[in-house]
Amino acid sequence: xxxxxxxxxxxxxxxxxxxxxxxxxxxxxxxxxxxxxxxxxxxxxxxxxxxxxxxxxxxxxxxxxxxxxxxxxxxxxxxxxxxxxxxxxxxxxxxxxxxxxxxxxxxxxxxxxxxxxxxxxxxxxxxxxxxxxxxxxxxxxxxxxxxxxxxxxxxxxxxxxxxxxxxxxxxxxxxxxxxxxxxxxxxxxxxxxxxxxxxxxxxxxxxxxxxxxxxxxxxxxxxxxxxxxxxxxxxxxxxxxxxxxxxxxxxxxxxxxxxxxxxxxxxxxxxxxxxxxxxxxxxxx
Amino acid sequence: xxxxxxxxxxxxxxxxxxxxxxxxxxxxxxxxxxxxxxxxxxxxxxxxxxxxxxxxxxxxxxxxxxxxxxxxxxxxxxxxxxxxxxxxxxxxxxxxxxxxxxxxxxxxxxxxxxxxxxxxxxxxxxxxxxxxxxxxxxxxxxxxxxxxxxxxxxxxxxxxxxxxxxxxxxxxxxxxxxxxxxxxxxxxxxxxxxxxxxxxxxxxxxxxxxxxxxxxxxxxxxxxxxxxxxxxxxxxxxxxxxxxxxxxxxxxxxxxxxxxxxxxxxxxxxxxxxxxxxxxxxxxxxxxxxxxxxxxxxxxxxxxxxxxxxxxxxxxxxxxx
Ligand SMILES: [Zn+2]
Numbered sequence: 001x002x003x004x005x006x007x008x009x010x011x012x013x014x015x016x017x018x019x020x021x022x023x024x025x026x027x028x029x030x031x032x033x034x035x036x037x038x039x040x041x042x043x044x045x046x047x048x049x050x051x052x053x054x055x056x057x058x059x060x061x062x063x064x065x066x067x068x069x070x071x072x073x074x075x076x077x078x079x080x081x082x083x084x085x086x087x088x089x090x091x092x093x094x095x096x097x098x099x100x101x102x103x104x105x106x107x108x109x110x111x112x113x114x115x116x117x118x119x120x121x122x123x124x125x126x127x128x129x130x131x132x133x134x135x136x137x138x139x140x141x142x143x144x145x146x147x148x149x150x151x152x153x154x155x156x157x158x159x160x161x162x163x164x165x166x167x168x169x170x171x172x173x174x175x176x177x178x179x180x181x182x183x184x185x186x187x188x189x190x191x192x193x194x195x196x197x198x199x200x201x202x203x204x205x206x207x208x209x210x211x212x213x214x215x216x217x218x219x220x221x222x223x224x225x226x227x228x229x230x231x232x233x234x235x236x237x238x239x240x241x242x243x244x245x246x247x248x249x250x251x252x253x254x255x256x257x258x259x260x261x262x263x264x265x266x267x268x269x270x271x272x273x274x275x276x277x278x279x280x281x282x283x284x285x
Numbered sequence: 286x287x288x289x290x291x292x293x294x295x296x297x298x299x300x301x302x303x304x305x306x307x308x309x310x311x312x313x314x315x316x317x318x319x320x321x322x323x324x325x326x327x328x329x330x331x332x333x334x335x336x337x338x339x340x341x342x343x344x345x346x347x348x349x350x351x352x353x354x355x356x357x358x359x360x361x362x363x364x365x366x367x368x369x370x371x372x373x374x375x376x377x378x379x380x381x382x383x384x385x386x387x388x389x390x391x392x393x394x395x396x397x398x399x400x401x402x403x404x405x406x407x408x409x410x411x412x413x414x415x416x417x418x419x420x421x422x423x424x425x426x427x428x429x430x431x432x433x434x435x436x437x438x439x440x441x442x443x444x445x446x447x448x449x450x451x452x453x454x455x456x457x458x459x460x461x462x463x464x465x466x467x468x469x470x471x472x473x474x475x476x477x478x479x480x481x482x483x484x485x486x487x488x489x490x491x492x493x494x495x496x497x498x499x500x501x502x503x504x505x506x507x508x509x510x511x512x513x514x515x516x517x518x519x520x521x522x523x524x525x526x527x528x529x530x531x532x533x534x535x536x537x538x539x540x541x542x543x544x545x546x547x548x549x550x551x552x553x554x555x556x557x558x559x560x561x562x563x564x565x566x567x568x569x570x571x572x573x574x575x576x577x578x579x580x581x582x583x584x585x586x587x588x589x590x591x592x593x594x595x596x597x598x599x600x601x602x603x604x605x606x
Contacts, residue, residue: 076606077604077605077606078604078605078606079604079605080603080604080605082546082603083535083536083537085535085536086519086531086535087519132602132604133601133602133603133604134602134604136601136602137602137604140599162487162509162510164509164510164515164518164519164536166509166602166603167508167509167535167536167537167538167546168507168508168509168536168537168538168543168546168548169546169548169601169602169603170509171487171488171491171508171509172491172548172598172601172602173601173602174464174467174488174491175467175471175491175494175495175598175601176598176599176601176602178464178467178468178470178471178495178598179471179495179594179595179598179599180595180599181468181471182468182469182471182472182595183595185468185472186472201488202487202488202509204460204464205448205459205460205463205464205467205488205492206463206464206467206488207464208460208464209458209460209461209464209465210464210465210468222460223455223459223460224448224450224454224455224459224460224463224488225448225450225451225454225455225459229450230450230451230452230455233450233451234451234452238452239452242452242455243455251456251457251458252458253458253460253461
């Protein structure tokens with residue numbers, strides 16, 4: 001369940017045009033559409049041609065979802081190597097160098113359209129978004145802050161599952177996150193879960209599927225078992241579109257598939273309904 | 286009865302064969318072989334203890350998975366009375382990979398829920414090798430809620446390679462079913478004692494494992510991923526014994542490991558030769574542990590019970606900072 005793939009670097013197209021430097025070009029992983037990086041970025045890294053939602057970093061989701069002046073929290077937590085697992089320390093160092101040192105989740109406090117929230121965003125670029133002790137602890141602390149301040153809690157998931165280098169301790173993070181979510185539920189504090197590509201394994205089988213509302217980005221692969229494992233078990237090909245966000249919504253497992261540009265407004269609308277606030281000016285008729 | 290079957294038990298098989306032969310000879314010819322028999326039997330006991338004292342983590346995986354080990358139903362038959370099985374999730378179907386029902390432990394009603402494996406092909410078809418579908422977890426949750434309604438303790442037995450990875454399982458929300466159990470178990474207002482009796486495979490095991498006390502049999506294993514899966518992903522070799530042993534060691538999946546990591550609260554001893562060597566003694570040890578734990582938990586008020594359970598899981602994990 002703890003499988004993950006290496007982040008694929010966007011390939012820089014060979015053909016050079018005009019005076020724009022070659023590394024300013026990017027290519028859509030889905031349809032091959034080539035465009036200036038700037039144009040992808042302005043479109044929140046959704047392909048202007050085919051709407052493919054490209055993978056983005058945790059901090060970009062924070063910027064998309066929260067109003068200005070948000071603050072990062074729990075930034076001092078770092079992964080240890082509690083089991084002395086072969087090659088784990090080296091892999092951690094590499095991940096910290098390549099992806100930054102926030103581990104596979106960034107937590108923040110801020111507001112969605114003026115409504116204060118606590119937010120956790122997983123980052124696939126850090127060891128495939130794998131969930132270990134740090135991810136669990138940051139979720140627990142951010143959730144605890146929501147509990148104390150009676151503010152809604154949001155998690156954006158992107159993960160291949162539990163981090164096997166922390167063994168059963170990473171498995172227990174599923175229970176740990178559930179322990180905090182059960183308290184939020186008891187106190188009627190809203191929790192919204194947003195699933196991005198991919199959300200599988202232990203993350204999907206815990207906090208990702210426990211939202212008072214569960215949203216997903218178009219095309220995101222979501223499931224308990226990875227497609228490879230299922231294919232291997234069954235020895236047959238999987239149906240077209242199996243385990244995509246659209247497949248899940250059709251099977252009743254998600255509330256809605258939401259385009260990246262509409263995420264903030266949708267979350268805001270949901271939170272206002274759940275907290276007894278009047279509709280935001282934007283969504284009022 | 287010959288109890289040996291695993292590869293590292295070969296020396297035991299040989300000894301047991303000689304003992305059997307001697308006994309048969311003695312019966313046939315009405316000879317007194319006690320003088321010859323006694324040292325062999327002593328040697329067998331010693332050898333069995335020695336082998337089981339020095340099991341490697343991978344050997345423990347083999348023991349934990351053995352079809353000769355006691356399964357959930359064996360504990361139900363031996364540790365409890367007045368058993369009545371309950372079926373179905375009330376939504377889709379009954380999942381044979383999980384058995385559940387009312388039973389009495391020392392006269393008091395409890396709800397027993399556990400993964401159930403099969404001993405032969407026919408039974409494994411019905412039990413799906415102890416790998417539940419979402420409906421299995423939903424049956425478990427329905428009955429945990431029933432236990433809460435009537436204020437009786439919940440006893441779970443964990444024994445699964447994992448939740449079933451398949452098309453139907455995904456369509457019906459395997460992730461949601463497991464996740465729902467975790468969050469609901471974190472808030473149930475009755476005592477919950479979970480015991481890992483064989484293989485505790487990942488999320489599919491944890492879905493019955495968010496308990497006030499987590500017990501584990503001496504040779505059981507509990508892991509975030511199978512040793513084969515781990516070795517295949519990290520070292521591109523999930524088959525060779527060397528790589529599987531490396532994964533088994535690295536993952537720290539044995540009962541003593543988990544006790545040290547504070548994931549498990551008590552290790553239940555197995556008889557020499559493992560649980561499969563003597564179901565009766567194993568069940569007696571399990572029953573005693575359950576009685577002691579439930580007796581302690583019954584004294585706590587529901588709010589305190591739930592608060593402590595949550596605190597216990599909130600403390601899990603190790604990090605810097
Ligand atoms: Zn495209």
